[in-house]
Amino acid sequence: MITMAQALNAALRDAMKDDERVVVFGEDVGALGGVFRVTDGITADFGEERCFDTPLAESGIVGFAVGMAMGGFRPVVEMQFDAFAYPAFEQITSHVAKLRNRTRGALSLPMVIRVPYAGGIGGVEHHCDSSEAYYTHTPGLRVVTPGTAQDAYDLLRDAVDSPDPVVFLEPKCRYWSKEDVSFARGGAPMNRAVVRREGKDVTLIAYGPMVATALDTAEAATAEGWDVEVVDLRSLAPFDDETVTASVRRTGRAVVVHEAAGFGGYGAEVVARVTEQCFHQLHAPVLRVTGLDIPYPPPKLERYQRPDVDRILDTITRLQWHDEPVVIGA
């Protein structure tokens, strides 16, 4: 049994062993091993050349990685926390996402931008943003997020191997969750969602920090007599329409769960796609359980922000099981 942080560490090490071109850098990733210890011991074992601390500048880190990738390396960079990736937004949006297109494929940017994201760890302001929607809307980026330690390993290996740049979102609150992890790389490919639990009444669509919550909800829902299916998206961009719509067509009902603020959040895209594609199979609107539309709350109040079993169960209740229309938020 290893933690998600350890699984990520193993993925980095294995990627570095398999490919000389893989380099890891960022703030405090060297001697310290990163504030979450994801790069623990890597500098000691692979040397400063392969894993090194940079000056404190996120745009610098990403821009420097663009140059190193142009120069034949495969950089894996760490942004220390979600909100501290914002200084790199221009580099990510205007360069990382577009360089291949701007050069008709003559240059590719096989790089991974690791971003610890979301809350649930008692972090103070600026340390708990769920920033996925800022990346998923940008063509040219792949955006993935593991919900389990096994996926942390598999997805990070795939991300490093990808010829496209990948924004790799790590759910902080799962860093210390333990699991048996196989290093055999037998999992689903990076761009596919997986059904984590089968059920026939309703599909819960979740990712990253909310996968565990969705599974807990499914468990709790059995007491209410609901058989809940849980889909873990894994890849936010591109979106795996096939797996998700197949599930929703089976169940006829769906709830999307994420921790990010709801308004303009990633869940809106899920609702829109699923509704477009499954309208006539839906018995009720696809609903969302999301964070509130407020800045992420402080440690003492964060439980009010994060979707939990109760809120998800409440929302499932509202899926018009008895065919009376409900009016929400109007």
Add this chain to the structure above:
Amino acid sequence: MITMAQALNAALRDAMKDDERVVVFGEDVGALGGVFRVTDGITADFGEERCFDTPLAESGIVGFAVGMAMGGFRPVVEMQFDAFAYPAFEQITSHVAKLRNRTRGALSLPMVIRVPYAGGIGGVEHHCDSSEAYYTHTPGLRVVTPGTAQDAYDLLRDAVDSPDPVVFLEPKCRYWSKEDVSFARGGAPMNRAVVRREGKDVTLIAYGPMVATALDTAEAATAEGWDVEVVDLRSLAPFDDETVTASVRRTGRAVVVHEAAGFGGYGAEVVARVTEQCFHQLHAPVLRVTGLDIPYPPPKLERYQRPDVDRILDTITRLQWHDEPVVIGA
């Protein structure tokens, strides 16, 4: 008849006349009057103290504006183009949006960030991004966008008066469109959508650069026998649920139109909200006509990116008028 650029210029001047605290700054807004001439003549008429050029640094401009707002001014800053606002992303997301909340309202940031956005002007790369979704997902910001010269005046006046920070998105392709404009400030309040054209068959929901296109489509649709209602959102955040859902409940069908890439775009939120609130009144899924999920194309190919009358009409056709389910994109 004045252009939208002139209406914006008039709004700035009137705001500056009415309130000593209003200052305008950014790149090239002084002697040049801005690359789109929105600030034309303002430095000459109000002096360098009120309207001035800054060094070339967008994070600097926004951060400096935060400080000036803390110091009692009401800054209106210009980002020269959409993609050139990205360097300011951290300042906007972590400070502009949050300072009021972080100080329990002790500090407010009455500032306006003007961003010329979207395409349709033959611009080269990085000059035509539709960046609204990056802002609308951030609680604490208001995001508005005029579709007409009249609204350009009204909304900018309201934005300057707002005690909250406003991201003010100016559709570049409409800068030179002419219209009679009243300076009486009799329009709808900043946070309300308006029905631009009434119709009973289907609601087109549009904003900014696409309002005119939606109206053209409505006109063209009469030939097909469709009576199309057009709602101009004006305020993207907050969203005016009341006006929009009232329209959709009337028509039972809706299409959201925007120029931004579809995936994770603002339209997804519109689809999700409208579907959640009007599910049982909908005869068909709410569909989207959006930009393609690619970097904005070059001048010679931009017509393939932008929603036009044909694409919107095609989409209206797919609204299951004859009650056969369609499967889209599956």
Add this chain to the structure above:
Amino acid sequence: MPSETPAVLLPSEPPVRFVAEDGAPVDRPAGYAEPPVERLREAYRLMVLGRRFDVQATALTKQGRLAVYPSSAGQEACQVASALVLRATDWLFPTYRDSVALVARGLEPGEVLTLLRGDAHCGYDPAVTRVAPQCTPLATQALHATGLAHAMRRRGDDGIALALVGDGATSEGDFHEALNFAAVFKAPVVFFVQNNGYAISVPFEKQSAAPALAYKGVGYGMRSEQVDGNDAVAVLAVLDAAVEHARAGRGPVLVEAHTYRIDAHTNADDATRYRDPAEVEKWRVADPVRRLETYLRARNALSGAEIERFAAEAEAFAQGVRDTINAEPELDPLSLFEHVYAEPTRQLRAQRAQVAAELEAVAG
């Protein structure tokens, strides 16, 4: 046209120092007057208070009373000077590291620790205290300080802004943009870099190859200075001069203090992973509090009785901090919706109602 020649803009070499590590006076650096002794005594009193506060805050993290605390142990000379050189009408722009500066400025310790104890806001009223919320996104506040300084000048106030920045934060683009805006607009702002040798685990050698960070000033046409940051006399002297320069409308100043972060980055950090305890011991010898104490005692400006009195005062202060923080107030979840906008939007009112209903369901 630059108004000053490059040479004028360069910092002193070596850094300005009034008092040696052992507390003995050194030669007076040209251009800086020694601060009056009363001021030094007040600095000493506040440094003792600040250090005790700092120890108390760290202790409170161990008891789970604070979510996190970044200690300023070792940086008391810089922290206290940052407060003392300002008038009540001047603005201070601190980072998460600068709680002691806030305490020295007279803010309520309970308010200073509000955010760190897990609340949603900075605790104090910035408009009243003229202290900006302690800033975490690095170097971003340097721009706010510049804008605010410019605003004060534009309004004809003679206030200045003091922006506190860490060595690591100088690597951020915002630091550069702030210095440039300040110089171009001649804003009355002083950038005070506390170079404490580390940005979390990253030592200064990996942060910058500059001879010293103060050498950045000339590249903006800005006066700059470097100072021994553990010598309170020197820090006060240099910051006083910088503040006066800015206040007189002569433009911004960059000051770098060479100091050392004695504790780990925060209570959550493990500094043994990246630095040699021997290095820490070396710096303990340079301790700013003891250094000032020795200096003042040798000048007969501080008695043993006074030292005891200041220590007792600090002890009482710490007791007050404990009491305040232990009296944990209930936070109202519904307050989360109040200050996102000037008026909660319709959407937020609906969400607040939802949370209120949940709370009622739990309560009832």
Add this chain to the structure above:
Amino acid sequence: MPSETPAVLLPSEPPVRFVAEDGAPVDRPAGYAEPPVERLREAYRLMVLGRRFDVQATALTKQGRLAVYPSSAGQEACQVASALVLRATDWLFPTYRDSVALVARGLEPGEVLTLLRGDAHCGYDPAVTRVAPQCTPLATQALHATGLAHAMRRRGDDGIALALVGDGATSEGDFHEALNFAAVFKAPVVFFVQNNGYAISVPFEKQSAAPALAYKGVGYGMRSEQVDGNDAVAVLAVLDAAVEHARAGRGPVLVEAHTYRIDAHTNADDATRYRDPAEVEKWRVADPVRRLETYLRARNALSGAEIERFAAEAEAFAQGVRDTINAEPELDPLSLFEHVYAEPTRQLRAQRAQVAAELEAVAG
């Protein structure tokens, strides 16, 4: 520990110059050898070519053949030197302003103008030409150059990267971060700032209060130099030395050239709104092409016949540019989907099919 003392890092004062405005030689600046005359003749030839290309490109905008063109008129010495000082294995990171540098490096003019004529990509193959796509988001490419330079060094190549940056772009945070990364990693990169006096309409005085931008180097522990940017001899000499410094593994260099943008920002700009035509006239006197011509003629290193030959060659080149650009190729809308990802995603394949169907509907 910084390896060099601050004084070594400062630029020459005044800027390095070999040839006066009237073409007469000036005293040799210590430390710089004059480039061999063959090299100067080659520079002259390319400057004539580049200027003709530039005029041609501007003309093509008037005919609607190019979407936009930012002229480098007046900056030919800098542009051509940027190409000449590099080996084929070195990398150049140009901006939108630097088309003439690309032409001087031998790129196909039709490829150089591809993006500006309205296509989706940079035209040439950066991996083959070792020229990065011309960069619009200001100063961002300075970081790419730094990373690439570091990559070359890590692989044991002796290549260097030359990053071209405008005066306005030096105000961006990315410029700062690039210089810092370069200095910390001792990356073999030369930052060459063409200070042409304006960032669109904003004059240098409003951009920076620095005595000169080259004074920024010392703040990063980086060698720096300033040079008369309209003196091709000096620019070559200084850039040669900088490139050699970087190539030898001695670290990055910052070079500022003082030059002038003779034309408006682009064809779409109206420079009369913000600058006095008299100022432009003053700078025409400092014309870099004529200056080098006078200098070489006086040294009998350039004959009248050669001048004519170079002019004729440039004329033929311009004709080639016209022919290429006038032979407008059809752009395939379906190509828009090809290079967003290494393989188009399912979603993009669906969208491509949709556009293909539209095209067919129109065609059929």
